[in-house]
Amino acid sequence: MTVAVDLGVTHTGEPAELDLEELLSTRLLVQGNSGSGKSHLLRRLLERSAGHVQQAIIDPEGDFVTLAERYGHVVVDANRTPSELARIASRIRQHRASVVLTLEGLDAEVQMMCAAAFLNGLFDADRAFWFPMLIAVDEAHLFAPAMAGEHSEEARRASLGAMTNLMCRGRKRGLAGVIATQRLAKLAKNVAAEASNFLMGRTFLDIDMQRAADLLGIDRRGAERFRDLETGNFVALGPALFRRPLPIRIGPTETHSKAGRPTLTPLPDLPPEDLADLVFTVTDEEREADRRAAMRPHYTPPPRPEPQPNAGTGEIIARVSSNAASRERAEAQEDDGRSPDERAEVVDQIFAEMLADPDAAFRPVPVLYQEFLTHCRLKRLRGGETDMVAFRRRLSLARAGISAETDDPEWQMIVERSADLPEEMQGVFMMIARAARDEAECPSDEALAKAYGSHSPSRGRFLLNFMTERGVIHADQDFRGNRVVTITGTDWRTKLPEITLSSLDEARARRAARLSRDV
Template sequence: MSHDIVIGHEASGAAVPIDIEELLASRLLVQGNSGSGKSHLLRRLLEESAKLVQQVVIDPEGDFVSLTDHFGHVLIDGASYAPAEIEALGARIRAHRASVVLALEGLEVEQQIRCAAQFLNALFDAPREHWFPALVVVDEAQLFAPAVAGEISEDTRRLTLSAMTNLMCRGRKRGLAGIVATQRLAKLAKNVAAEASNFLMGRTFLDIDMARAADLLGMERRQAERIRDLERGHFLGLGPAISRRPVAVKIGPVQSGPRTAAAGLLPLPEVKAEDMEALLHEELAAATPPPPPPPPPRPAEELVSDIAEFARAPDPPQTLESSADARDAMDAVLTAMAREANATFRSPSRLYQDFATRVRQQKIGLVPPDLNEFRRRFSIASADLDRLDRATRATILQLAGDLSDDVLAPFLVIARAAAEGLDAPDEEELARVYGSSSPGRIRRLLEHFEKTGHIVVRTEFGGGRRIFVPGLADILA
């Protein structure tokens, strides 16, 4: 059985083959500026070898997801999984010899890098009995093996460089053949590029990249200008899996293609400037609603009446035991206040004054609780724990027993969401009960809860969050 595939043809029409079995042992480096046909080359290589060997594609731009439609590759959306799940998927891919595309376009750059690094490490760390041969294609490799840290953290750079170095240096013994493609050789870490024995060099214009490409191809410096003159889809190839001398190859056609193909030039819409302006500004205010206004000040007449009412001698207070109806009425006042717009954004002292005034106006007859007790009861009312049964409410309040009043309401909302089976509470509600519209404050609050052991936060690569409350799940189960 032949293990050769045809990658393209020379100018004379002669086919240019690639020996896949040799490629598994010697790895491949592809270089070309944007628009040189680098992704087309990788697609041709993957399509022609799809029936010969397992394939794993690290796809940061979503260019190769169409392979799933034509060749049965399994699509893994990196944004949908947590780090532990990505590692588990990597291990199962090796065990079941599945060809997959790890799509990362839904993630920010640093998250793409960390996700790919953990995925590659899982492939590399598979047990010996799962060391089956596989092509591992990494597009835009300068992101995952950068020569310098750039905008990513040094910790992330060390993680991804370790994963890429393992793939290119030590992956062969584990059956992993790295195929890395980059726009610029100067941006790719040298210890990663140096491990490739096969090269396909496309068009590039910068002198430093042309010089490195010429060195890798065994060409003299004066011949480097040839690389600048290459047309789109034309590459210079060299290596034991391709040719023993530099060969010019025009990459052949492909069956699949990017799902979002770039369109050609289109005529602009024939719309008058004033009509276009109207289209852009139509219902713009509705799309970006302003923040709710602060509550209006109370009329002076009501304040005067409150002061006069306060000056009167109060009726003899009833005790809590003497009137269940009075307790229910006071709880109703608390609940009504907690549900008012922007109530949690007011200071506790102002809220307490308003509460005491309403209790007197409704002639409930009970002495209002002190400020500390009021803050705790107001937090419970803001969290809307009445949606839960009495036993669950008691469990949640027990878990929150050591929390201060200023952070009690957010924790109760988190615990209530966990009790209702939700992954995380609604962020708008969490911000409302905390009395803040700052995402940074909410993030620091969650970090505080996690450090104190009240919650466990599990963050997914796509930015999704799952929050668990230790002790609550066991009791509810």
């Protein structure tokens, strides 16, 4: 079945149509400087073909998410782990859903890794799901750069490999690439060379004009016309378009980008004094943020105790005798008349007092147990609460900030499952489970190590690997190295951290440090 996609009109006023079935076999390359109308052209093509073929749009700026409401595209946020994106891509091919993969807000290097994982997932789908699919990639030079730049070699290789697979080997798998770029010189040649259809827009640099002219079979004098093209005008050539280069003008679209074209707006009509007040006056929101920051607890090291003179032998013997006498008097007390709830409350108070000391998290368990027994004697508490096994388990939970006392059947299942781990790891496991259930971020390596009683962050990574091998959790990472943990047998899953300017700055700083080391 031949489907003609109406792109607009030719310079003679005739309809400019694209053969969609031919496009699926021959692919399309769109080139034009910023502001030439490339994104408008892609939007027109996607709108007019939406009812005929499955579509996937790689959208680095979030411009095409507006297609979702009008044409039913599913918006996929790329802030996920590589395995998640690959599984989503496989289900997209299986269920033939049209999607927009939005990469907005991600660092450029992370965008490359996300696009690579998504495209590879589409490419590696089962043969039974190789249905025809249009893959539109805006700003394709970001994902298939002609040369190494500021990005890591790993990201460049992964992204370039995925784009090469799409353009070179995608046809047999039903994938038709439609790529748009600002400059042909910035796009990898082995990716651009696989396109048989071309739409060339306004171009100013000589090297890009010459490459565009070579692709269209135009002489050097004819290449000058690319400088004179207006916004939304392109020169079309290819088996799905026209057999000879023909100027066309792209028609209007039904949806629009969130940003749109920049337009001039009047400047504020305020005197300089008022503008200065607006710039330098602290707002209520900023005051509230400062107040919250000031209320955050800051660790203050405890004062160092004054050195005490060494006690003599007689004084030491007197102390030991006094302690022994006190112990004998405590053991001679009548049976404790407090209820189990009251005794449990006393134990909670003891643990709270012990762990209030920041160094308590890193003391050996036998030392803490002796300290615990001392507190119990002072509180006249004896019995099952002072058992070493009970103490170890309670300590691991307390270090992790967990209470196992709950009537929730799902949480009871987690508590029972923790019994498969060593006692000192059980509290760490439930700490992760609580974060996953609350959909909070996964605790850091330092937090996990501290809950285990160690100063070393590598201990936290060891704990995660150990629990993964035991099958009680599944740990994964996104492209920025942020950890995502899923509790096996449940739908509990920690969330990825929100993308903020500070996180992007940290990622850029890490990349700059890595580049400086390479130099």
